[in-house]
Amino acid sequence: MTLATATARSGKRSGRRSGKPPDHGAWFLVLPALIPILVLSVGPLLYGIALAFTDSQAGRTAPTRWTGLLNFRDLLHDTLFWESFRIGLLWAVGVTVPQFLLALGLALLLDQNLRFRWLARALAIVPWAMPEVVVGIMWRLVYNPDAGILNETIGDLGLGDGRDWLTGLGTALPAVIVVGVWAGLPQTTVALLAGLQNTPHELHEAAAIDGAGAWRRFRTVTWPALRPVALAITALNFIWNFNSFALVYVLTNGGPGGKTRLPMLFAYEEAFRYGQFGYAAAMGCVMVAVISVFLAFHLVARLGGGEDG
C-alpha cells in the first residue's frame, strides 16, 4: 500500500519537473507487475510472519489459534535448531569466503590478455547454467566411494585410501562446502570482473610507471575501485548461501547425523514432513532477523558504491 502511494506521488512529481502534465499512464504500466508482487509475494510474506505467532499445523481440525511468542520460546530451547543454525553459519562463511577469494583470482586472470581465457569464460558458465539438483548429483558421482573419481585420484597419487566423503561425520560438511564454492563461483566472478572493468586503466599505468609493484598497485588502485562491488556481492552470497537448500538436499539430505542440516532443510522438514507450519514459520522469522543484518550491510555497500543508489 505504501508502495502504491509512493508510485502516485513520484509520478506526479517527475511529471511536473519536466513541465508535462502528470502522467497517469505510468499506473497502467506498473499495475501488471505490482498486483502479483503484492498478492503472491508481499502478502504471503506478511502471512508467513503472522503464522509464526500461531499454532498452525497440517491436518489440524481445530481452528488455528494465536499463541503469541510460544513458538519463539520453544525455538529458544530447541538445541537441534541452534545446531542447524550454527551449521548454517559455518556453511555460509565456509562457502562465501573461499568463493570470493577464488572468484577474485579468476576475475583478475580473466581480466588479463591470456590465451585460453575464452575457454575459462565459457567453462565458468557451466556451473551457473546447471540445475542445482544436477550439480548435487554430479558431485555425488565424484565423491562416490567406489565408482567416484576423487578416491581413484587420491589412490593414484598415493595419498591414501580415500573415504566415503559425504557420509563421514567429519568430512560431510567440508565436502558439501567444496560443492557450494564450485556452484557459486561463476556469478561471483562475473560480478568482480565487471567491477574490474570499471577500474580506471590510466591510474594503473601511472602507478606502474611510478614503479609500484603488483601487490601495491592492487592495494592502491584495483581494490579501492573494486571494493563496493566486492562488498555487495559478498553480502549477497552470504545471504544466498545461508538460505540454500537444493544442493545439500541432494548431496546429503542433511546427514550424516544432522551434520549438514542447514536451517532451510530443518525448516522444510518441520513444515512439510511434520506439518508444523507455525513453528517452521518462526524459524523463518529468526533466519530473516539474522539475514537482515547482512542485508543492511549489502544496502549500505550498494548505496555507498552506486551512482544513484
Place this chain on the structure above:
Amino acid sequence: MTSRTSSTRSTSSTRSTGSTGSWGRAGQYLALLGYLVFLAFPFLWLISTAFKPARELGSLHPTWIPRHPTLDNFRQAFDEQPLLRAGLNSLVAAASAALIAVVVATPMAYVMARRRGRLATAATGWVVVSQAFPFVLLIIPLFLVLKSLHLINSVAGLVMVYVVWSLPFALWMLVGYVRAVPLELEEAAAVDGAGRLRTLVSVTAPLLAPGIVATGLFAFITAWNEFFFALVLLKTPEKQTLPVVLTHFLGAEGAADLGPLAAAAFLATLPSLAVFAVIQRRITSGMLAGAVKS
C-alpha cells in the same frame, strides 16, 4: 592451491602494461589451468559416468574414458522414471512463467528506469530485499493459500509462484536494458509528433527487444532449474518437474543406480546449457548493468 593464490597477486597489474616477466606469465597460465580443471572435472566425470556400462561402474578402478561406451544408461533412465513427462512439465512451467514474467515486468521496468522517484527506490529496494527471503517463510503461506484454491499439485500453481519469484531479477535486468536506450531517441520521436504509445511501440520496443528476449530466456532457465517450490507444491510423479523427478533416482537410502542417474542428470542440463550459451553475453552484460549501475 599455492600457485593460485600467489599468482593472484602478480596478475593484478599487467593487463595493459604487459610488464610481467615470463615467470609471472607462466604462473598465470598455471593458475588458469588450475581453474579450468576445477571447473571442468565434475562435469566431465558426469558425462563419463553417463556413457559407462554397468560393469565398468561396478569396477573398483574407474577410468576417465569409458572403455565400452554405451547408451544403455539413457534407455534405462527413461524406463525407470517418467523423464519425458517431467521434461514436458518443466517446459510448460518454465515457458509460461518466463512469458508472463516478461510481459508484466517490462512496463514496470520502463517506469522504474525512466522516472527516478520513490517508486524506483521502493521497487529497487524490494528487488534487493526479495533476494534475501528464506523461501520457507514464503512457501508455507503460499502452500496454504494454493491448497485452499486447490492449486497444489498443479503446474498452474507453480507457474504463479515462478512468475513472482523471477520478477525481481527480470526487473533488475530490464531496468538496465531500458537505461541503455537513449532518452534522446524517444524525445526526438515526440518532437516529430509521435504520441507516447506510438513512441514506445515503434522506437523503444524494437531497441529493447533483444534485452527482453534475454531476460525471458534467463527467467526460463531459472524456472527450468528450480527445485524447492516444485518439491513442495508437486505431489504426484506425473505432475512433477524434471529436477524433482531426478531426485527419485537417488533412492530411499541414497543408494543410486549411478549410470541412469548420470544419464538423466546430463540430459536435464542440456537445455539450460544450450540456452545459456546463446544468451551468455547478454545475461552477463544485463546483470552487470543492473548490478553496477542501478
